[in-house]
Amino acid sequence: MEDARRHYLDLIRHDGVTLSPELARAFATVPREVFVPDGFHRRDGRLVLPADPEFLRVVYSNDVLVTKLSGSRPISSSSQPSLMALMIEALDVRPGQRILEIGAGTGYNAALLATLGAEVTTVEVQADVADRARSALARAAIDGVRVENADGYTGGPAGAYDRIIVTVGIAGISPHWIDRLLPGGRIVAPVEHAGMHPVLSAGAGGEVTVVCPAGFMSAAGPLTARHPGSHPPPPSEPLSGLDPAVPARWGTTLEALAYRDLWFAAGVWHRRVTYASAPGREQSLIAVLAEDGPGSAVVLPDGAVLASAERCAAVALALADRWWAMGRPPMRAWRATLASAGGPILVPGPWRLTRP
Numbered sequence: 116m117e118d119a120r121r122h123y124l125d126l127i128r129h130d131g132v133t134l135s136p137e138l139a140r141a142f143a144t145v146p147r148e149v150f151v152p153d154g155f156h157r158r159d160g161r162l163v164l165p166a167d168p169e170f171l172r173v174v175y176s177n178d179v180l181v182t183k184l185s186g187s188r189p190i191s192s193s194s195q196p197s198l199m200a201l202m203i204e205a206l207d208v209r210p211g212q213r214i215l216e217i218g219a220g221t222g223y224n225a226a227l228l229a230t231l232g233a234e235v236t237t238v239e240v241q242a243d244v245a246d247r248a249r250s251a252l253a254r255a256a257i258d259g260v261r262v263e264n265a266d267g268y269t270g271g272p273a274g275a276y277d278r279i280i281v282t283v284g285i286a287g288i289s290p291h292w293i294d295r296l297l298p299g300g301r302i303v304a305p306v307e308h309a310g311m312h313p314v315l316s317a318g319a320g321g322e323v324t325v326v327c328p329a330g331f332m333s334a335a336g337p338l339t340a341r342h343p344g345s346h347p348p349p350p351s352e353p354l355s356g357l358d359p360a361v362p363a364r365w366g367t368t369l370e371a372l373a374y375r376d377l378w379f380a381a382g383v384w385h386r387r388v389t390y391a392s393a394p395g396r397e398q399s400l401i402a403v404l405a406e407d408g409p410g411s412a413v414v415l416p417d418g419a420v421l422a423s424a425e426r427c428a429a430v431a432l433a434l435a436d437r438w439w440a441m442g443r444p445p446m447r448a449w450r451a452t453l454a455s456a457g458g459p460i461l462v463p464g465p466w467r468l469t470r471p
């Protein structure tokens with residue numbers, strides 16, 4: 116067990132995450148297995164039960180553990196540990212802070228926050244999931260976490276918070292959270308952008324920066340309201356009819372993070388950008404979908420464009436060229452301000468580029 120835990124920290128760090136000594140201690144001491152007592156599904160759908168010989172090895176891997184499905188769709192999980200670490204570091208947690216978490220799930224993330232010395236209220240929309248999180252926190256002997264069964268949009272029980280962390284994909288920020296945030300407070304949340312949920316950090320004045328790329332399951336209720344700036348959701352089927360439209364053009368193949376930087380910029384510049392899979396390709400691709408009808412185009416990491424509609428190919432090429440000509444800005448260089456989208460949520464925009 117000691118070895119599994121030590122290896123766990125290495126796996127989290129291996130993903131490029133720097134852990135503060137306090138967070139490393141929290142990951143090393145909170146028993147993740149206590150939060151998945153009935154087993155879980157792996158990314159590939161395989162069920163792992165506590166009696167399986169590989170149970171503890173997978174629990175202490177850097178992977179998401181899916182704990183509830185609706186059909187084949189994950190509706191609750193313990194998120195990927197390196198992503199939890201990036202979000203917690205971005206939250207800048209100090210002992211004694213009051214933290215509101217939206218999406219209790221297994222309760223594991225709330226346990227890490229409490230171990231850092233915070234006083235945590237975590238809100239979970241599914242009553243059975245909230246009950247299980249409460250039991251797990253009690254079994255793990257974690258103090259300082261209150262689990263509430265409610266839609267997190269409302270901000271949960273009355274109270275003011277130093278930090279708000281959202282661990283489910285949302286389309287925008289609830290104005291109720293801004294009302295609950297103390298001066299100098301911070302919200303860290305995965306907010307929909309071009310088919311994914313990059314993690315954003317918002318200050319009490321509404322100023323927004325980008326923390327890291329991510330993909331999350333979508334929230335229930337008003338937190339996923341569509342708005343005029345919404346991109347199309349990722350198509351459920353691989354795109355079809357794609358033919359070579361533009362050959363490779365950069366003399367290099369973008370590595371995964373740089374490809375995400377291009378994707379983020381393309382999503383800022385065009386409303387019809389999303390992520391899609393294509394036949395024979397393992398990796399999801401940056402896609403431009405036609406406004407009306409089935410036409411589409413994808414940009415490959417070497418700058419080549421495949422398309423089923425000429426006008427989509429032209430847009431995809433223009434977006435890729437613009438990003439390249441601007442010196443390949445990273446997603447962390449974008450800034451925005453939260454504004455009303457005319458519906459129940461606040462969304463970041465307009466995005467502007469700054470050099471860090």
Ligand SMILES: C[S@@+](CC[C@H](N)C(=O)[O-])C[C@H]1O[C@@H](n2cnc3c(N)ncnc32)[C@H](O)[C@@H]1O
Pocket residue numbers: 190191192193194217218219220221222223224225238239240241244265266267268282283332333334335336338
């Ligand atoms: C990825 S899991 C959260 C992971 C969790 N923090 C953990 O450590 O295990 C997302 C959770 O958000 C919950 N959720 C979805 N929509 C919600 C909403 N509107 N309000 C509160 N919780 C919500 C889901 O039921 C699910 O349990």
